[in-house]
Amino acid sequence: MKSYRGNIGSVGWSSCSRQASWRRLQTIAIAILLLLPIGASPVLAAPNSASAASTSHVYLLRGVLNIFSLGLDDIAAQLRAQGIPVTVANFASWSSLADEAAAGFKSGRIKTIILVGHSSGATALPDMVARLDQLGAPVKLAIGLDSVFRTKLSGRVGRYVNFYIANGNGEPVAKTAQFQGKLENINVQNVPGVGHMSIEKNQIMQQKVISEIDAVVFGRSAPASGPQKPRQPRAAGAARPGRADTAAVRQ
The missing domain is CATH 3.40.50.1820 (Alpha/Beta hydrolase fold, catalytic domain)
Incomplete structure (x- = not known):
């Protein structure tokens, strides 16, 4: 029975650790988003x-x-x-x-x-x-x-x-x-x-x-x-006068 209880405690600790890590990641992600300037999205900036x-x-x-x-x-x-x-x-x-x-x-x-x-x-x-x-x-x-x-x-x-x-x-x-x-x-x-x-x-x-x-x-x-x-050179005098x-x- 002691061994069985010990396994439950181990599983519970692992689950709590993962939840804490996930909360930390969420906190970091939110902080990064808050630091981004408004309108930084490439779609909006185009x-x-x-x-x-x-x-x-x-x-x-x-x-x-x-x-x-x-x-x-x-x-x-x-x-x-x-x-x-x-x-x-x-x-x-x-x-x-x-x-x-x-x-x-x-x-x-x-x-x-x-x-x-x-x-x-x-x-x-x-x-x-x-x-x-x-x-x-x-x-x-x-x-x-x-x-x-x-x-x-x-x-x-x-x-x-x-x-x-x-x-x-x-x-x-x-x-x-x-x-x-x-x-x-x-x-x-x-x-x-x-x-x-x-x-x-x-x-x-x-x-x-x-x-x-x-x-x-x-x-x-x-x-x-x-x-x-021009494909061919113009003949001499071909240009109109004054142009x-x-x-x-x-x-």
């Missing part, structure tokens, strides 16, 4: 892509006749598929769209304003940028697709990218002393299949535009937006 998309707004401006800028609809569909709000309108609406964007920015509903324009829509972009700056709603990114008129840029914009076709009717954008931001004039005449009436429909150009927008909205790396090198014969002009 950027909220959905929120970044929903608080951005891309305005796409068509040219003179809406039937000639249908490639903007393809770009809009791809952006919407990523959760980015988009407005597609004729370039003549740029002033009212600027007022709308500024109101959304001031209310906090819109945090990132992005503009894209084709042909006359690209020509209207500098006016829309300047208007938004006056209204206290700076543009984060503006992309022009082959403006056929020389325009001057003023106001604030994070980055202004002007894709133009130098051997066609496209024109570079000039900046004024009142301009604040980064301006890039990029000649895309060597992109296969590109033309004034097809630049916004060209899949290579569409991908360039979307990549630039994604880089701003989601913080992704945008591919180099510079043009391809620099270069692959790209960056400012």
